[in-house]
Amino acid sequence: MALNFELKIEQAQKVVMTLELQQAINLLQYSTLELSNYIQEEVIQNPLLEIREKELENEDEGEDAAEKTDSGEDDSLDWEEYFQDLDYPYRREKPLYDRDVEYPTLESYASEEVGLQEHLEFQLKMSPVKGRSFLIAEYLVGNINPSGYLQGAVAEHARFLGVAEEEVLEMLSLVQGFDPPGIGARTLEECLLLQLPERENVPSTVEPLIKGYLAEIAEGKYREIAGKLGISMKKLQDALDFIRTLDPKPGSHFGGAADVRYVYPDIVVQKVEGEYVIIINDNVPQLYINPYYRSLLRQGKEEQISGFLKKRLESALWLIKSIEQRRLTLYRVTEQIIKIQESFLEEGIYNLKPLTLKDIAQKLDIHESTVSRATTGKYVQTPRGLYPLKFFFSSGIDGLRGETYSALSIKAHLKELVEKEDRGAPLSDRKIAEQLRKRGIKVSRRTIAKYRQEMNIPASSQRRRLS
Numbered sequence: 001m002a003l004n005f006e007l008k009i010e011q012a013q014k015v016v017m018t019l020e021l022q023q024a025i026n027l028l029q030y031s032t033l034e035l036s037n038y039i040q041e042e043v044i045q046n047p048l049l050e051i052r053e054k055e056l057e058n059e060d061e062g063e064d065a066a067e068k069t070d071s072g073e074d075d076s077l078d079w080e081e082y083f084q085d086l087d088y089p090y091r092r093e094k095p096l097y098d099r100d101v102e103y104p105t106l107e108s109y110a111s112e113e114v115g116l117q118e119h120l121e122f123q124l125k126m127s128p129v130k131g132r133s134f135l136i137a138e139y140l141v142g143n144i145n146p147s148g149y150l151q152g153a154v155a156e157h158a159r160f161l162g163v164a165e166e167e168v169l170e171m172l173s174l175v176q177g178f179d180p181p182g183i184g185a186r187t188l189e190e191c192l193l194l195q196l197p198e199r200e201n202v203p204s205t206v207e208p209l210i211k212g213y214l215a216e217i218a219e220g221k222y223r224e225i226a227g228k229l230g231i232s233m234k235k236l237q238d239a240l241d242f243i244r245t246l247d248p249k250p251g252s253h254f255g256g257a258a259d260v261r262y263v264y265p266d267i268v269v270q271k272v273e274g275e276y277v278i279i280i281n282d283n284v285p286q287l288y289i290n291p292y293y294r295s296l297l298r299q300g301k302e303e304q305i306s307g308f309l310k311k312r313l314e315s316a317l318w319l320i321k322s323i324e325q326r327r328l329t330l331y332r333v334t335e336q337i338i339k340i341q342e343s344f345l346e347e348g349i350y351n352l353k354p355l356t357l358k359d360i361a362q363k364l365d366i367h368e369s370t371v372s373r374a375t376t377g378k379y380v381q382t383p384r385g386l387y388p389l390k391f392f393f394s395s396g397i398d399g400l401r402g403e404t405y406s407a408l409s410i411k412a413h414l415k416e417l418v419e420k421e422d423r424g425a426p427l428s429d430r431k432i433a434e435q436l437r438k439r440g441i442k443v444s445r446r447t448i449a450k451y452r453q454e455m456n457i458p459a460s461s462q463r464r465r466l467s
Contacts, residue, residue, distance in 0.1 A: 024322040028329060029373040032266045032282050035323075039285055048293050048309065048316045051285040116146060116254035123178045129171070136161060137171040140184065144175075148183045148251025149191070182250040189214060192246050199246075205231055205239040217243075220461040237466035265381035267334050267389075269345075276338050276345065280327050281381075287320050289313070329366075333374045336360050337392050344392075345384055349412040354396020354404050397443055405441050411451050413439065418457055423465035 030038060043049045114122075120141045129137055139161060143151050154172065158165040176184040181198040185191035192210045196202055209217065213225050217240065226236045247253075268279040293313060337360065343351040357375075361368040375389035396404040417435055421427045427435065429448040436443055457463075 023318065024325065025373065027322045027326045028370070029376055030326075031377045032264055032284070034377075035282060035326075036284050039287065039319075039323075042319055043285075043287075046312050046316055046319075048290050048312045049287055049319070050290055052288055114254070116144070116148070116251045117141065119254060120144065120175070120178055120183065124175070127174065129174065132163075133167070133171055136163060136167060137174055140168070140172055140175050144184055144251065146251055146254075147249040148180070148185070150184050150186050154186075180247070180250040180253070182247060188248055191248060191250065192243065195246050195250075203235070203239045203242055205229060205235055206242050209239055209243065218462075220459070220464070222464075222466055233466040240466070263379050263386060265386060266378040267330060267380040269334070269338060269380055269382045271345075271383055276342070278331055278334050278338065280330055282327060282330075284323070287316070287323070289316055329370065329374050330378070332364055333360060333371055334380060334389070336363050337389065341392050345382055348384070350409050352392070352394070352406045352409045354406045355393050356395075357393060397441065397447075407451070410436070410441060410443060411455055413441065414448065414451055415455065415457075418463070421463075423463070426460040426463040428460045 027035065027038070039051075043051055121138070124134070124137055124141060127137075140150065140157070143157070145151050150172065154165055154168050158168045161168070172184060176194055178184070181195040182191040183194075185194055189210055193207065196207065208229060209225070213228075216225050222233065222236060222240075226233055229236070265281055268281050270277050270279065293309065337355070338345070340353055340355055340359070343353065357368045357371045360371045364371075375393070378389045380387055380389055391408075394406040394408045396406050397410065413436055414432060417427060417432055429445045429452065432448050432452075433443055433445050436448075452459075
């Protein structure tokens with residue numbers, strides 16, 4: 001087979017992702033906090049970039065302080081000398097307060113929120129166990145997960161520690177007696193049973209239900225359970241009500257301050273004199289080019305600037321331009337969202353309109369991916385609360401009267417119907433669909449079942465309350 005070395009020229013279109021374009025795309029996708037961190041890194045790496053510091057000093061106060069210093073006046077009182085002049089029976093060779101020593105503030109003594117492990121370890125240290133038993137109990141406490149359950153089998157723990165299973169079980173029994181009740185359980189059944197001794201007026205049918213019928217309770221087989229236990233539906237309902245007061249995750253109530261995550265709104269929408277005003281809340285440092293290098297450019301002395309500094313200058317200018325472009329894009333996208341969803345801001349979730357990324361892209365004549373990047377990870381503070389920008393985008397269903405309803409508004413209607421239903425005869429998916437049809441919303445039973453599962457709403461058989 002002969003090889004063909006003939007040269008050919010072909011013309012083709014390709015998208016070239018330059019470093020500047022990649023930077024602009026990334027900046028658009030960053031949240032406000034991520035953008036602030038990125039700017040700080042760029043200022044460190046680029047000597048031409050500088051941050052404009054805010055003027056925090058008060059000129060009037062500065063002048064007053066200078067006048068006071070010049071006049072030689074000093075209103076401070078030497079308290080040490082003052083107390084020495086008094087006929088006070090108690091003297092200290094060393095003063096109680098040394099001006100040269102930096103003492104801890106009151107905040108230094110503020111205690112942090114106690115976590116589950118610390119709570120259990122404190123109780124263990126207060127217990128009478130010592131030596132080898134203490135070490136086994138301490139090991140078990142370290143293997144309790146945030147929900148309060150012991151991880152791993154007792155046999156595995158005994159094998160790892162090189163002790164008998166009886167010793168592990170004995171210390172596990174000790175740990176299970178700690179607060180909160182139900183801690184250290186290995187199963188849901190054991191967790192609920194451990195809480196019964198701490199409760200009063202426990203129905204007699206509760207323990208048999210927990211030991212043998214938890215799966216049937218989850219499936220809603222109430223009549224079958226009542227028949228097997230030989231009790232009335234009323235007694236079964238009383239027992240179920242009591243079981244629901246028990247805590248299936250006793251350790252989940254403990255947490256530290258490090259687990260708290262705060263959401264910082266990237267955009268603020270306020271209603272001023274009947275109109276919605278959009279404020280881009282990107283409280284990022286204000287950047288500018290170093291005055292010395294900027295003067296060189298203005299004087300036409302580019303030959304004095306090395307190639308490295310030229311690249312740094314181009315990078316700095318592009319970064320400033322990209323930040324401003326990001327701010328403008330966020331404003332335009334949010335403006336269109338607010339125009340479309342104004343009825344939601346005025347009247348609530350039932351008036352949330354269907355909206356897609358493509359709708360916004362077409363109105364602004366930009367690519368759909370640009371809208372996606374601009375709304376990803378961004379939060380907007382509105383008069384109705386704090387929402388992610390993605391919240392305003394949802395599919396829609398046509399109504400019977402020509403209007404359209406978003407999936408979120410339909411879910412709000414569904415939740416309302418379930419909350420107001422008769423617990424003795426809860427609404428089935430078909431009946432919910434019929435109720436929504438009366439409100440002008442045409443939706444199938446399967447769609448109702450899908451939305452119900454997404455909202456973690458049980459089926460009608462599991463929501464039914466026994467008489």
